[in-house]
Amino acid sequence: MESAFLKQINSPKDLRKLNKKQLSFLARELREFIIDIVSTKEGHLGASLGVTELTIALHYYFNTPYDQLIWDVGHQAYGHKILTGRRDNFETNRRLNGLSGFPKRSESEYDTFGVGHSSTSISAALGMALASQLKGEHKKKHIAVIGDASIASGMAFEGLNHAGVTSANLWVILNDNAIGIDPSVGALKEYLLKATVDKRPLQANMIEALNFHYSGPIDGHNFEELLGAFAEMEKVEGPKFLHVITKKGKGLQKAEEDQVKYHAPGKFDKRTGELIDTLDKNLPPKYQDVFGLTLLELAEKNEKIIGITPAMPTGSSLKYMMQKFPERALDVGIAEQHAVTLSAGMATQGMIVYCAIYSTFLQRAYDQVIHDVALQNLPVIFCIDRAGLVGEDGATHHGVFDIAYLRCIPNIIIASPSNASDLRNLLYTVSLGIENPIAIRYPRGRSQDKDWRKEFKKLELGKSKTLLSGNKIAVIAVGSCVADAKKAIQKTQDPSNFTLTDLIFIKPLDLDLIKKTLRQHQHILTVEDGSIKGGIGEEISRIALEENFAGKVESLGIPDKFIHQGTTEELKDLAGISNETIKNKLISML
Numbered sequence: 108m109e110s111a112f113l114k115q116i117n118s119p120k121d122l123r124k125l126n127k128k129q130l131s132f133l134a135r136e137l138r139e140f141i142i143d144i145v146s147t148k149e150g151h152l153g154a155s156l157g158v159t160e161l162t163i164a165l166h167y168y169f170n171t172p173y174d175q176l177i178w179d180v181g182h183q184a185y186g187h188k189i190l191t192g193r194r195d196n197f198e199t200n201r202r203l204n205g206l207s208g209f210p211k212r213s214e215s216e217y218d219t220f221g222v223g224h225s226s227t228s229i230s231a232a233l234g235m236a237l238a239s240q241l242k243g244e245h246k247k248k249h250i251a252v253i254g255d256a257s258i259a260s261g262m263a264f265e266g267l268n269h270a271g272v273t274s275a276n277l278w279v280i281l282n283d284n285a286i287g288i289d290p291s292v293g294a295l296k297e298y299l300l301k302a303t304v305d306k307r308p309l310q311a312n313m314i315e316a317l318n319f320h321y322s323g324p325i326d327g328h329n330f331e332e333l334l335g336a337f338a339e340m341e342k343v344e345g346p347k348f349l350h351v352i353t354k355k356g357k358g359l360q361k362a363e364e365d366q367v368k369y370h371a372p373g374k375f376d377k378r379t380g381e382l383i384d385t386l387d388k389n390l391p392p393k394y395q396d397v398f399g400l401t402l403l404e405l406a407e408k409n410e411k412i413i414g415i416t417p418a419m420p421t422g423s424s425l426k427y428m429m430q431k432f433p434e435r436a437l438d439v440g441i442a443e444q445h446a447v448t449l450s451a452g453m454a455t456q457g458m459i460v461y462c463a464i465y466s467t468f469l470q471r472a473y474d475q476v477i478h479d480v481a482l483q484n485l486p487v488i489f490c491i492d493r494a495g496l497v498g499e500d501g502a503t504h505h506g507v508f509d510i511a512y513l514r515c516i517p518n519i520i521i522a523s524p525s526n527a528s529d530l531r532n533l534l535y536t537v538s539l540g541i542e543n544p545i546a547i548r549y550p551r552g553r554s555q556d557k558d559w560r561k562e563f564k565k566l567e568l569g570k571s572k573t574l575l576s577g578n579k580i581a582v583i584a585v586g587s588c589v590a591d592a593k594k595a596i597q598k599t600q601d602p603s604n605f606t607l608t609d610l611i612f613i614k615p616l617d618l619d620l621i622k623k624t625l626r627q628h629q630h631i632l633t634v635e636d637g638s639i640k641g642g643i644g645e646e647i648s649r650i651a652l653e654e655n656f657a658g659k660v661e662s663l664g665i666p667d668k669f670i671h672q673g674t675t676e677e678l679k680d681l682a683g684i685s686n687e688t689i690k691n692k693l694i695s696m697l
């Protein structure tokens with residue numbers, strides 16, 4: 108690829124040597140570079156293509172890294188990484204020991220704040236701006252770049268509300284492309300659209316009502332407009348807000364046309380944009396589809412069933428129910444706290460609510476789970492997707508804390524099915540009516556269970572299953588670890604040494620089975636895809652102590668440190684929960 112300008116840029120200092128006319132050439136090269144690498148190495152595409160001009164303009168105008176640039180979520184920061192000294196190793200993006208897919212403070216002085224979860228940028232930038240004031244650094248600028256879906260989240264509003272009564276040198280740049288991963292939702296989206304189309308709401312500008320100086324909307328692909336707006340805003344003191352309109356996927360026709368798919372498209376042909384679908388059509392189903400398709404089936408038979416997702420209709424597969432029953436399947440935007448309490452409210456009225464949230468994003472609604480759901484013992488069904496290690500998204504996205512953070516909450520039942528059929532049957536069982544809230548957690552990716560769409564079977568809540576019976580060591584595993592533990596046992600010389608229990612229920616535990624297992628074995632190994640601290644290993648060790656178990660209880664799980672990015676297989680190996688590491692552990696225990 109010809110890259111006359113990009114190859115000269117090792118930091119924004121080099122960028123600032125270009126004249127304004129050259130910026131458009133650089134934008135073309137930067138887009139091509141991103142497309143070239145993401146087409147084979149995969150990752151988030153559309154968002155970075157959409158902010159190419161904005162990224163160049165920001166680093167051109169502002170004195171980064173002295174001025175603090177904070178990207179919200181950070182999935183749009185590929186151009187930023189490439190222009191700030193990471194061009195030559197950008198092909199390691201999202202790989203083991205490579206660059207993170209999100210800004211990360213330990214990676215570069217230009218990454219002023221670690222991100223991955225949305226809607227934090229305004230609070231972080233305001234914190235920096237207030238600290239700068241206290242230090243007397245009044246000229247230092249703090250720029251939060253936030254998307255239209257992310258700004259609709261409660262946390263972003265908390266930041267705006269506070270900023271409006273300060274004189275902080277805070278710049279909020281709204282990158283409005285009218286889409287999140289899926290189309291943006293809500294009244295704010297409608298307001299922004301009106302502001303873009305006919306400027307009607309500007310007489311009662313809600314941003315100005317929050318004491319911000321408002322500029323825009325401007326064309327975010329036009330350097331003249333961007334640089335001109337920055338210069339104008341410079342003249343105003345205190346918090347300021349620039350409304351920028353961009354197109355997600357800009358520069359790759361297919362990505363512009365199907366913005367949902369090209370948010371993170373997997374491999375594609377860099378010239379045509381055509382997706383390279385290497386997947387065998389006979390593969391077993393993704394867990395998210397087992398959830399989404401089963402829920403649709405259940406909702407067809409029961410009008411009380413409701414589905415709720417905070418901004419992840421495609422990722423959670425709630426989209427199937429949304430297409431058929433739009434009035435009963437709701438995308439509430441990036442609003443995990445609201446999604447949980449909304450579910451609680453509906454449950455008080457006798458609705459059967461399936462609240463589908465990724466494990467990592469449910470962290471944001473922890474108080475709502477405790478205070479609004481569990482304390483009132485409302486029978487909300489949490490469908491917790493992406494539980495365990497998620498791979499290339501890395502530390503911000505692994506779902507490895509849910510077992511620990513849910514286990515300590517009274518009233519809640521926690522299930523972690525190890526295959527598609529059990530997930531399906533659990534979803535069915537809880538639709539028949541439950542007395543408590545329940546969390547059903549399942550991993551990213553595919554089950555190994557092709558034959559899952561069978562007649563529904565009611566499961567007994569709290570009952571575990573023995574999958575293999577042996578006489579020396581009992582392996583008690585949960586969720587995705589069950590398949591790995593089985594493989595590990597099969598790889599040993601004499602598999603008849605080992606019992607394998609699929610816990611299914613983390614809370615309540617199947618105490619009868621666990622006590623029997625303790626009586627019948629020399630040693631126990633627990634395996635979980637969650638944090639070892641606060642995990643089931645600790646609980647089973649406690650029970651073993653109570654039962655005066657004479658043998659050893661050993662535990663495998665995510666160690667007490669953050670696990671970064673890599674393939675899920677690589678990360679399982681690092682964490683000690685791959686089938687190979689489990690096998691080695693079993694051999695050492697014999």
Ligand SMILES: Cc1ncc(C[n+]2csc(CCOP(=O)(O)OP(=O)(O)O)c2C)c(N)n1
Pocket residue numbers: 154180182183223224225253254255256257258282284286287288289355417418419441443468471
């Ligand atoms: C708290 C939280 N919930 C959900 C997500 C998943 N997520 C990542 S990007 C995204 C959409 C962001 O849309 P927007 O802010 O408009 O940025 P764009 O992708 O359009 O640039 C969502 C929902 C997240 N990262 N954090």
Ligand SMILES: CC(=O)[C@@H](O)[C@H](O)COP(=O)(O)O
Pocket residue numbers: 151180182223288371422493497500551
């Ligand atoms: C940036 C972000 O938070 C999402 O795009 C996330 O990467 C989606 O993860 P899945 O690919 O597992 O749906």
Ligand SMILES: [Mg+2]
Pocket residue numbers: 254255256282283284285286287
């Ligand atoms: Mg957007």
